[in-house]
Amino acid sequence: MRKLKFHEKKIIRKTNFLEWKREGGHRENLITTRYHMGGRDDYKKYSGLCRMVQKLTNVMKQMDPTDPFRIQMTDLLLEKL
Numbered sequence: 001m002r003k004l005k006f007h008e009k010k011i012i013r014k015t016n017f018l019e020w021k022r023e024g025g026h027r028e029n030l031i032t033t034r035y036h037m038g039g040r041d042d043y044k045k046y047s048g049l050c051r052m053v054q055k056l057t058n059v060m061k062q063m064d065p066t067d068p069f070r071i072q073m074t075d076l077l078l079e080k081l
Helices: 006-014 025-034 040-062 068-080
Strands: none
Touching: 025 040, 040 068
């Protein structure tokens, strides 16, 4: 690797490669400490799972409450959770 120029070193000093604005690192750290998660990968799996459950419940909310398929899927989801 070549030696970095002065302005490149200056940019690298000011850049934090471990935390990005769009990822919301403060929330990630808060949740990993609260639920005693091992690391970032566990948090990503957890947030993906939460997102999928929220989408599924929103779809089931739009269905008719007396629909037998909705009742069956609600029972299955509650068993899984």
